[in-house]
Amino acid sequence: MKFYYVLHPRPVVIIGSGSVNKNEINFFACSWITPVDDDNKIIGFSCWKGNYSYKLIKKYQQFSVNVVEDINLIWKVGTSTGEKIDKVKEFGIEYFVGKKLDIPIIKKSLAYMECKVVKEVEFGETSFFFGKVENWEGNFDNYGIKEFWKYPLHKAGKAFVFPSKEIKFSLG
Amino acid sequence: MKFYYVLHPRPVVIIGSGSVNKNEINFFACSWITPVDDDNKIIGFSCWKGNYSYKLIKKYQQFSVNVVEDINLIWKVGTSTGEKIDKVKEFGIEYFVGKKLDIPIIKKSLAYMECKVVKEVEFGETSFFFGKVENWEGNFDNYGIKEFWKYPLHKAGKAFVFPSKEIKFSLG
Numbered sequence: 001m002k003f004y005y006v007l008h009p010r011p012v013v014i015i016g017s018g019s020v021n022k023n024e025i026n027f028f029a030c031s032w033i034t035p036v037d038d039d040n041k042i043i044g045f046s047c048w049k050g051n052y053s054y055k056l057i058k059k060y061q062q063f064s065v066n067v068v069e070d071i072n073l074i075w076k077v078g079t080s081t082g083e084k085i086d087k088v089k090e091f092g093i094e095y096f097v098g099k100k101l102d103i104p105i106i107k108k109s110l111a112y113m114e115c116k117v118v119k120e121v122e123f124g125e126t127s128f129f130f131g132k133v134e135n136w137e138g139n140f141d142n143y144g145i146k147e148f149w150k151y152p153l154h155k156a157g158k159a160f161v162f163p164s165k166e167i168k169f170s171l172g
Numbered sequence: 173m174k175f176y177y178v179l180h181p182r183p184v185v186i187i188g189s190g191s192v193n194k195n196e197i198n199f200f201a202c203s204w205i206t207p208v209d210d211d212n213k214i215i216g217f218s219c220w221k222g223n224y225s226y227k228l229i230k231k232y233q234q235f236s237v238n239v240v241e242d243i244n245l246i247w248k249v250g251t252s253t254g255e256k257i258d259k260v261k262e263f264g265i266e267y268f269v270g271k272k273l274d275i276p277i278i279k280k281s282l283a284y285m286e287c288k289v290v291k292e293v294e295f296g297e298t299s300f301f302f303g304k305v306e307n308w309e310g311n312f313d314n315y316g317i318k319e320f321w322k323y324p325l326h327k328a329g330k331a332f333v334f335p336s337k338e339i340k341f342s343l344g
Contacts, residue, residue: 008320
């Protein structure tokens with residue numbers, strides 16, 4: 001069993017890359033992502049350098065983070081390459097352009113972020129991109145995403161789980 | 173609502189720091205953690221520089237990652253400081269020394285990792301530590317941690333949720 005399963009199941013999102021204005025965009029799936037710093041609004045995610053989205057992120061230095069319930073779409077964008085197919089047309093992805101950045105946002109997102117790349121750290125065939133969050137939207141209540149039970153968690157391969165609806169409070 | 177709630181609920185773990193042999197150890201809670209690179213076995217996590225554990229990780233350049241079901245323990249180690257109290261005694265934490273590294277591992281962990289620091293990236297009052305995984309253990313099946321429904325996901329404040337038991341498969 002791979003080491004990284006110690007950190008799964010974990011939230012899986014769809015990353016949008018490229019430029020809407022230049023008509024050069026792509027989407028891929030990612031669960032190796034985390035908040036990094038509150039004050040400077042930094043998040044980070046891991047990206048394989050062989051990805052078509054890697055090229056677009058290098059070129060435009062921006063990306064979006066989209067939380068979507070649809071595990072079939074996640075699987076499809078995560079196992080195909082934008083180098084060979086137009087994922088937007090192929091999978092019928094409806095999107096709009098970000099409010100702060102010229103990036104694609106998936107319409108049916110439960111929540112999303114618009115980010116500018118601020119740093120890239122390389123480990124072999126992987127780059128870890130740090131991004132500054134320029135805008136974020138979502139259907140929140142006092143405890144984060146309101147319909148959190150729709151947030152897919154990646155387990156392994158084609159297996160996903162969802163958070164249970166019941167909230168438990170620490171006795172602290 | 174803070175930007176980082178777009179990435180919550182997410183797995184929360186207890187990080188062990190320090191040196192067992194030198195009798196200088198500490199534990200704190202972290203959910204801003206992610207796998208980074210498969211080939212080189214890299215993970216990364218965010219650490220506030222004001223933490224006592226930050227000092228220990230800087231000093232010994234190593235840490236453990238412990239998956240525990242106990243949200244009360246997570247809350248307690250996450251809201252107290254090792255500078256003022258001995259968390260191990262105060263909270264009755266049973267631990268053993270790692271197999272590869274001289275770090276503390278929590279006995280009742282569902283899974284754990286032993287890691288050496290390989291890089292530190294700073295953003296204001298936060299450091300993002302990249303660690304190389306030297307050893308990992310856990311009760312796994314073919315889809316990761318067997319009893320994954322015991323893996324706490326941090327929502328916000330004292331609120332936690334757990335993964336639902338039902339596994340859903342993408343139609344691919």
